[in-house]
């Protein structure tokens with residue numbers, strides 16, 4: 405029976421906006437995530453348009469902006485990393501805040517304080533033998549690009565972004581080997597409802613194309629800087645099932661995989677647009693603005709590792725009137741064979757094995773599960789303990805599924821749970837939706853001492869890591 409590889413990267417994942425806080429400290433500039441408000445509209449975390457920004461600005465004094473506070477990792481990173489090390493972490497996925505380095509996004513040289521902050525964080529991780537796994541852009545976009553260009557819809561963002569990406573790989577070359585370019589790059593198109601007007605698709609596909617180009621340029625330069633760099637894509641992995649055995653549903657499901665999952669993976673792994681891309685564009689009269697130079701970049705900047713988040717499966721159908729369930733920003737029909745979280749996300753460990761095997765067969769590249777976790781309500785007992793057996797149960801089943809995929813030959817390098825420490829939810833800005841092994845005393849209204857404490861799952865995950873995934877009891 406195959407086991408997890410000896411150097412398996414057990415760990416956890418976070419993002420700068422959801423943990424750091426320290427908005428505007430040491431010169432940090434504003435990014436669009438600073439304007440994502442508590443339980444506000446769901447899409448702005450990956451796709452903010454000028455009108456979303458204007459609404460948030462008009463109510464700036466009354467709205468609650470949780471990302472501006474995070475969980476104060478900016479000041480408490482040493483304490484937090486010590487806790488991760490206590491669990492035996494081998495890797496920590498984090499992101500870098502673009503606007504902590506380039507406060508407006510337009511500067512030619514970065515802010516030295518920001519640069520130093522990440523050197524300090526990496527040094528602390530290495531002190532404990534924890535490998536940083538770094539997302540270069542976890543949704544974040546400096547605010548000026550939303551104001552001027554409606555974000556990524558314009559190719560004008562590419563050179564500024566490339567300056568930032570190149571800087572990162574060069575500056576931190578001795579500290580970071582694993583880089584991910586764009587977090588959940590496929591969300592832009594995957595979560596766009598089919599009945600939206602064509603202009604939304606035009607913008608979404610162009611937005612993605614511009615990100616593919618920026619990403620490919622970063623991969624290329626990353627390999628030039630150090631051929632040993634392992635640079636990956638990051639895809640929001642949802643396992644789609646046809647809701648019925650109606651052949652129309654089977655075909656619909658296949659197309660859902662192509663649009664939602666394969667489109668972004670294929671371009672980043674193969675280096676060109678797949679045949680079915682033309683069908684996707686034609687469905688919405690999309691005319692992509694693509695240059696010869698872009699195509700060359702895509703070809704020369706293919707990724708080394710495929711990484712993905714996995715929270716849920718979803719059933720899809722062409723039939724009307726089925727009960728609908730919601731995920732992060734997506735919807736599907738209710739599947740009677742799976743459980744649902746407090747937030748309605750379909751809890752499906754078998755779907756993880758399905759996804760791993762399907763993707764590995766398609767690309768035959770090493771994989772990392774860079775997010776997987778359960779957002780749930782936690783209760784703090786009088787003595788301060790937190791008995792989160794539901795979270796343990798969730799992870800136990802998902803790790804067992806991953807193990808089966810490894811036994812079936814999948815080359816899996818690591819597993820970083822989302823988020824090992826309670827953090828701000830990306831889609832809703834909530835704190836009450838808790839993911840961590842580590843509890844953070846902080847609440848939706850911004851109150852709380854920010855004190856950290858260990859939940860039951862903390863001790864359980866520690867045992868899992870110590871046994872390299874053998875002891876799941």
Ligand code: BG6
Pocket residue numbers: 419422587588640713732775779822828829830831832837
């Ligand atoms: C992923 C994102 O979609 O899901 C994370 O990459 C996010 O940033 C995670 O936090 C969980 O979603 P949410 O909305 O519950 O925080």
